[in-house]
Amino acid sequence: MLTGDDSQKEDWKRYDWEFHLALIEACGSRNLPSLHAVLFDKYLRYQVLVLTNRGQAAVQEHKEMFDAALARDIDGAARSLQSHIEGGLEHTLAAF
Template structure:
């Protein structure tokens, strides 16, 4: 028998759906978020939608336009670079702590996360883009696994929020770097298993910078990028 879910559960589910649709590009940068349309799509009340959109506004994924309503936050080169720099700062610190404290269970989870990512990277390399969201989800899981033993839940949560914003840019640009990124992921795994945080940080810097430059060369950001001097 169907039992109606509590309003908190419905609201949280709708929040996750809308947030996911923004991150994965189904709701595009600058798109107007009309409450009447969202009410039908996400099967929730206008009052709940307002709460959700205000919550997403506080996260920087939605922009409130006063009396004119809401829209998906735009994208810019400067914002991408700032997000990438913050991600690197957080991930380097968490990575060093994780390498120091990780145990055999952490190693096993990391190897498992990399295996799933590597399998999906092979699918992407074949030209099949139907699994793009799973590819990026496994990418997210691998980088979270790298820092999972850092000992700070707040650091993990903050990194995850920043990573999601970085991910949105990759989805906007459909940024798949092929074998280069695949090799960097394998190198990160090897460095982690050898507890070599110095090497891992160097690889991570190349990995994130390479992702930024690749994203800037494709999609809507490529036309706004200033030529190098």
């Protein structure tokens, strides 16, 4: 996806979903995974409409979330997630 090849877009969406779900499931909440599913589905609908990828910024945000989760850095993970969500939203809105 970073090189502009979107032929693997379905794989990317699945991997992105699985990454976020793995982080959410680790928190132990029974309700959060279902809430995430609803929000993620709605977000993907808009992301598919704009047909663009956020590129390296999204990759870096995922790395920061991953590193924070491994370090058990709750505050860092929350900051990274907030940045990721806001960046995705800004990207999508700018494309409209």
